[in-house]
Every structure is written in structure tokens, then in C-alpha cells.
Amino acid sequence: MNAKIDIRRFPGFSFATYLCLFLLYTPLIIVMIYSFNDSKSIMLWGGFSFRWYEDVFWGLEAPKFKQAAINSLSIAIGAAVTATTIALSAAVAMLRAGHFRGKGASLGLISLPLMVPEIVTAVATLIFFSAIGFASGHATILVAHIVFCIPFAYLPIAARMQGIEASYEQAAQDLYATRFETFRLVLLPLVLPGVISGFLLAFIISLDDFIITNFVKGAGIETLPTAIFGSVKQGIKPNIMAISTLMLLVSVVIVTLSYFANRSGQGKK
Amino acid sequence: MAMQDINQGKNTTTHTYQGLGPSLLMPTWLMIGIFLVLPVLMMLVYSFLTKEFRGGVIWEFSLNAYDQFIFDRGLFGDDPPKMEWTYIGIFWRSILQAGIATLLCLLIGFPTAWFIATRVGNSKSIWLFLITIPYWVNLLIRTISMKFLIRENGPANEFMMSIGLIDAPLQMINTNFAVQLGLFYSYLPFMVLPIYASVERYNFSLSEAAADLYSSQWVTLRKIIIPTVKPGIIAGCILVFVPSLGAFLAPDLLGGAKSFMIGSLIEDQFGGQAGNWPFGAAVSMILLSMVLIVLTFYARLQSRRAS
Numbered sequence: 415m416n417a418k419i420d421i422r423r424f425p426g427f428s429f430a431t432y433l434c435l436f437l438l439y440t441p442l443i444i445v446m447i448y449s450f451n452d453s454k455s456i457m458l459w460g461g462f463s464f465r466w467y468e469d470v471f472w473g474l475e476a477p478k479f480k481q482a483a484i485n486s487l488s489i490a491i492g493a494a495v496t497a498t499t500i501a502l503s504a505a506v507a508m509l510r511a512g513h514f515r516g517k518g519a520s521l522g523l524i525s526l527p528l529m530v531p532e533i534v535t536a537v538a539t540l541i542f543f544s545a546i547g548f549a550s551g552h553a554t555i556l557v558a559h560i561v562f563c564i565p566f567a568y569l570p571i572a573a574r575m576q577g578i579e580a581s582y583e584q585a586a587q588d589l590y591a592t593r594f595e596t597f598r599l600v601l602l603p604l605v606l607p608g609v610i611s612g613f614l615l616a617f618i619i620s621l622d623d624f625i626i627t628n629f630v631k632g633a634g635i636e637t638l639p640t641a642i643f644g645s646v647k648q649g650i651k652p653n654i655m656a657i658s659t660l661m662l663l664v665s666v667v668i669v670t671l672s673y674f675a676n677r678s679g680q681g682k683k
Numbered sequence: 684m685a686m687q688d689i690n691q692g693k694n695t696t697t698h699t700y701q702g703l704g705p706s707l708l709m710p711t712w713l714m715i716g717i718f719l720v721l722p723v724l725m726m727l728v729y730s731f732l733t734k735e736f737r738g739g740v741i742w743e744f745s746l747n748a749y750d751q752f753i754f755d756r757g758l759f760g761d762d763p764p765k766m767e768w769t770y771i772g773i774f775w776r777s778i779l780q781a782g783i784a785t786l787l788c789l790l791i792g793f794p795t796a797w798f799i800a801t802r803v804g805n806s807k808s809i810w811l812f813l814i815t816i817p818y819w820v821n822l823l824i825r826t827i828s829m830k831f832l833i834r835e836n837g838p839a840n841e842f843m844m845s846i847g848l849i850d851a852p853l854q855m856i857n858t859n860f861a862v863q864l865g866l867f868y869s870y871l872p873f874m875v876l877p878i879y880a881s882v883e884r885y886n887f888s889l890s891e892a893a894a895d896l897y898s899s900q901w902v903t904l905r906k907i908i909i910p911t912v913k914p915g916i917i918a919g920c921i922l923v924f925v926p927s928l929g930a931f932l933a934p935d936l937l938g939g940a941k942s943f944m945i946g947s948l949i950e951d952q953f954g955g956q957a958g959n960w961p962f963g964a965a966v967s968m969i970l971l972s973m974v975l976i977v978l979t980f981y982a983r984l985q986s987r988r989a990s
Contacts, residue, residue: 421890422801424900430794431810437791438817438871441828444838448831500710507707512698520708523715531929531974533946534726535719537967540953541729541960542722544739561718564711583699593700601699615819622821625931625946629953639823646936650831658824669819673812 442662449655466656475645479657482641485552486621489637492556494617497563498571501612502605504564505571506597510583527562535562536629543630550632558630559620566619567612570676574608575601607675614672618665723971730964738958748965770948770966777944780859780934781927784866785874788923789916791867792874796915799875800882811879818872826932829865830856833937857939865933866923873922881915914988921981925974945970 449467453460470479504524508517527535539558543550582604586596602609624639631640638661645654700707730748732740750756755767799810817825833839833855840852855861889911893903909916927933931946938944945966952963 421887421894421900421903424794424797424904427794427798430791431798434791434795434871434875435813437868438814441825441832441868442817442820444832445824445828448838500714503707504711506700507704510698511700511702511704511707514702514704516708517704520711523720524711526715526719529925529974529978530719530723531926531970533929533931533949534723534967534971534974537949537953537963538722538726539718541964542718542725545725545729557718561715564715580699587699593703596699618819622819622823624821624823639821642827643823646827646830650827654827655831658821658827661824662820665820666816669816 445655446659446662449652449659451652451655454652466652467660469653470656470660473653475653478636479638479641482636482638485635486637486639489552489556489559490617490620493559493563493620494567494613496560497616498567498609498613500560501564501567501571501616502609504568505575505605506601509572509575510601524568525565528565532562532625536626539626540629550630551635554630554632555627555635555637558626559623562623562626563616563619567616570611570615570672571605571608574611574676575605578604607677610675611672614668614675618668618672621661622665726964727968730961730968732961734959734961736958738953738960740960745961748959748961751962752965752969773943773948774945774969776942777928777946780862780866780942780944781924781930783863784870784927785920785924787863787867788871788874789920792871792919793878793916796875796878796919797882800879800885811876814872814875822869823932825868826865826936829861829868830936833861833864856937857942859938859942861937862934862942862944865937866927866930869930869933870923870926873926874919877918877922878912878915881912881918885911914985917981917984921977925977928974929970 450462450464451459452463452465470476501524504520508521530538535558539554539561540550543554548554578601582600583596586600587593591599622639623637624643627637628640628643631637636644638657642654642657645651729740731744731746733743733745733747735741750764751767752770753767754764756762756764795814799807799814802810831837835852835854835856837856839855840849843849844852855864885908889907890903893907898906929946929949930944931950934942934944934947935950949963949966949970952959952966
């Protein structure tokens with residue numbers, strides 16, 4: 415090896431990386447800081463306080479945001495549970511069921527929600543529900559969320575299942591376990607970190623969605639993102655920054671959990 | 684796209700559940716088939732129907748939606764057709780904005796991906812984790828944060844004025860630049876991850892060989908590294924370009940009236956003032972076709988490389 419030049423190092427590349435992190439995090443950190451601003455104006459710094467957090471929970475708009483949060487959470491839990499179940503079933507089919515007709519097309523179908531632009535999905539879903547005369551509301555949001563959560567739940571589950579050797583299941587079957595027992599007692603525990611990770615990602619994707627929800631929600635029902643969007647249209651108020659900070663923390667916590675769920679299993683092997 | 688990698692990887696496919704494949708996939712087929720494929724087909728149908736003024740459609744075949752996209756026939760629709768540039772202009776601007784955002788992402792994303800991939804041990808996964816976290820933070824909140832940061836009396840302007848970089852606040856919000864910045868900020872992780880995956884597989888003895896033959900670092904980068912990791916670069920560009928093209932939040936919250944993009948045009952037909960469902964469906968179809976063309980092109984490139 416040539417001692418003089420490190421072939422892996424380029425001048426400026428580390429600078430670009432730090433710039434990248436700086437650009438990604440600065441806006442978020444600024445909003446977090448300003449959410450603790452005591453001033454009514456978003457421009458001046460008036461000292462540190464929790465008043466906007468109090469405002470979020472007990473202020474004038476609190477009932478609106480509370481209802482929106484309940485809607486968001488119930489839809490996210492419903493969508494994540496359903497999408498994860500569907501994705502797990504699909505992963506078993508794709509990775510543990512040998513070859514069958516339509517397998518290739520199935521992979522395309524699972525990834526379809528990722529390929530169709532979100533706004534197109536939103537328009538199509540709105541048109542569909544309106545054409546069959548189904549009233550917009552909780553159910554339409556839930557169904558739309560399940561569909562686009564499926565690939566996000568599928569990816570970690572399939573990645574995990576791919577890494578599990580077939581011999582465990584073969585051993586179980588040699589010892590006369592039924593296929594269902596093999597799944598429940600062998601495959602499922604092994605693939606569980608992937609399932610948890612998939613569930614959490616689906617949950618977050620549903621919780622965060624704005625565009626599709628905005629199209630299919632109809633009047634009268636709001637999720638947190640649509641409620642925030644409605645507020646921001648009249649200008650960024652400090653209480654929005656407090657809500658944003660809270661949602662940001664929820665996302666970060668969930669992603670961290672998902673990250674560790676994914677890693678926990680890898681160490682055991 | 685990432686999915687193909689997963690299923691074409693090591694062949695650990697087993698046959699424990701032989702024969703159950705179709706029934707295990709049934710929920711997926713039903714869910715995505717009924718609530719995504721069917722709706723897209725329905726949207727295609729709607730794009731050929733007649734508009735109703737309060738939103739919705741009249742079930743009568745019409746080419747008006749597509750006609751309106753290309754031609755201007757006057758207020759009552761009976762003037763001789765002239766070319767209508769408004770909507771084509773919006774598409775063109777969207778392509779341009781998404782293209783600039785993609786280029787910015789590439790400029791920052793490539794060095795970042797390289798830097799992370801050449802770290803050793805555990806720090807690599809921590810770097811990657813740091814890059815992915817912002818992606819999982821609500822896009823709306825990230826866009827609002829950016830709006831807050833770059834607005835006229837916002838922290839970015841104040842900071843630049845306090846260090847004497849500028850004398851008066853820069854007009855950043857409501858410009859094309861703001862939209863480009865917003866798109867760049869939204870999808871940057873999408874650029875880093877696939878390039879990272881490519882650099883991971885890069886064989887560094889190629890660089891050594893080049894260095895031994897007195898190639899300078901930058902020549903090696905240009906002639907050897909970039910051609911080798913090109914699949915990752917192309918994948919990253921597509922992952923940034925495609926969602927940018929149909930983006931709604933960045934142009935709506937950061938751009939002004941002059942930065943209208945496809946996403947806003949579509950939204951306007953359903954939620955906004957215009958209320959023309961067939962036209963909205965037609966614009967969505969055109970956007971979808973463009974995306975599918977890009978993806979097909981990419982898939983063919985992939986399969987040619989594989990063979």
C-alpha cells in the first residue's frame with residue numbers, strides 16, 4: 415500500500431458530511447429552541463418558558479389538538495397492526511413457500527405504494543371512495559394508510575427473514591411440528607425483531623402522513639398533521655412549534671426503538 | 684427498488700410453507716389491488732369524464748381534461764385552439780426544480796455517503812443512523828421548520844446579518860430557491876443511502892492500483908470510483924427526483940405563487956379553488972406516466988447491467 419496517500423480519504427468529503435448533518439438538523443433544532451420562547455412573537459427571544467406547552471395541553475386550541483392526536487394515534491395503531499400482519503404473511507409467502515405463479519408480480523405489487531407518487535395515490539383513493547359512494551372519514555383514512563404502510567412493514571420483516579437459516583424450521587419439522595407450530599414456535603420468535611421494527615416504521619409512516627390524509631379525510635375529521643397544516647396556513651404560531659417539538663421527539667424515540675429492535679436479534683446469532 | 688436486492692440476495696428461500704404462497708399473499712393482493720390498483724384505474728376513467736362545477740364528475744365521455752392541458756379555447760370553449768403554456772410551464776418548472784434539488788442532493792450526498800462508508804466499525808452505523816433520523820421526522824414539521832428558519836426576519840437572516848455577511852434580510856422565502864432548498868432538505872437521506880450501499884461494495888484495490896500507477900486522487904474518483912458506484916448514484920437520483928416531482932408541501936409552504944408545481948396544481952383541482960376533478964385526474968395520470976417512464980428506464984438499465 416502506498417503510505418503517502420490514503421486512498422479512502424478525499425479532502426472536503428468530511429466537511430460535506432458535517433455540512434450535511436448541519437443542514438439536516440439546524441431547522442429542527444431551531445424550532446425546538448424557539449418552542450421554549452416566552453415571547454408571544456415568534457421573532458423575539460423573551461426568555462425560557464414552558465408556556466406554549468401549557469398552551470398546547472390546556473389552551474384555547476387544546477381540545478382540537480387533543481381530538482386530532484386521538485385520531486392520529488388510533489389510525490396509526492390500526493394501520494400499523496393490519497399492515498404488519500399483511501406484510502408478515504406476504505414475507506412468509508415470498509421467502510418460505512418455494513416457487514409459485516404470480517410471485518414476481520407480487521413483489522411488484524408490494525412495492526407499488528412506494529412507486530406511485532403520494533399525491534397520485536391520494537387523488538386515486540379520493541376518486542375511488544367517492545365513486546363507490548363511501549363517506550370520507552376515519553375508515554377511509556385507515557384503509558389508505560394500511561395500503562401505503564405495507565411496503566414499509568414488509569422491508570424489515572423480509573430483510574430479517576432472509577437472514578434466518580432454513581435449518582431451524584427443518585429441525586422442527588423433522589420433530590413432527592406442524593407447519594403452524596413451526597411458524598409460531600420457530601420462525602415467528604426468530605423474525606420478531608424484524609416484525610417489531612416493521613410495525614414501528616409503519617406506525618410512524620401513518621402518524622406522519624399528510625398528503626393522502628388531507629385528500630381522503632373529508633370534512634369534520636382532523637389528524638395531527640392536517641390540524642397543524644390548517645394552523646400554519648395562518649402563520650407559524652409558537653404553539654405549533656411546541657407541538658412540532660413533541661411530534662419530533664415521538665418520531666425520534668420510535669425510530670431509535672426500531673433501530674435497537676433490529677440490532678438486538680443480530681447480536682444473538 | 685431496494686426490495687429486489689432483498690429477494691435476489693442469498694438464496695435462503697425454503698419450502699416449509701410450499702403451496703401456501705398464493706393464500707398467504709391474498710391479503711396483500713386484496714388490499715393493494717382493491718385500494719390502489721383499482722383506484723388508479725378509476726382515476727384513468729375519471730380523467731375522460733365531464734366535470735361537474737361543484738367538484739365530482741358527470742358520467743359522459745370527454746377529452747376536455749387533456750385538451751385543456753394543451754390548448755386554450757377561450758372562456759366559452761369555442762375559440763380556435765391556441766397552445767396553452769400554463770400547465771406545460773408548471774410541469775417544466777416542476778422538472779427543473781426537482782432536477783436542481785436532485786443535483787444539490789448529489790453534490791452533498793455523494794461525499795457524505797463516501798465518508799460514512801469509509802468509516803470503520805461501529806461508528807459507521809451511528810453515522811447512518813444520524814442521516815436517517817430526519818427522514819422519519821414528519822415531513823410537514825420539517826418543512827415548517829425550514830419555513831421558520833429562512834423567513835424574512837427568521838434566524839437564518841438574523842444570523843447572517845449579525846456576522847456581517849449581509850446588510851439587509853435576504854428574500855429567501857417564497858422564491859424558487861426556497862422550494863429547491865425544501866426539496867433538497869426533504870429527500871437528502873434518499874440520496875445518501877443507495878450511494879452508501881454502492882460504496883460499501885466498492886473494491887478498494889481498484890483505487891490502490893490506480894494510485895500505484897500514479898493516478899491522482901481526483902482522476903481516480905472521476906475515472907474509476909464514479910463509474911463503479913454509478914448504480915447507487917442513479918438509484919439515489921431517482922429516489923430524490925421522483926418524490927420531488929410530485930411534492931406538495933415544499934412548494935405550498937415555502938414557494939410563492941410563482942413556484943407553483945404539479946402537486947399544487949393537482950391539489951387545487953380537489954381541495955382548492957379550481958374544483959375540476961377530471962382535469963385533476965388527467966394531471967395525475969400525466970405525472971404517474973412520467974414517473975413510470977423514469978422507473979421503467981431504470982429497471983431496464985438494472986437488468987442490462989445484471990445480464
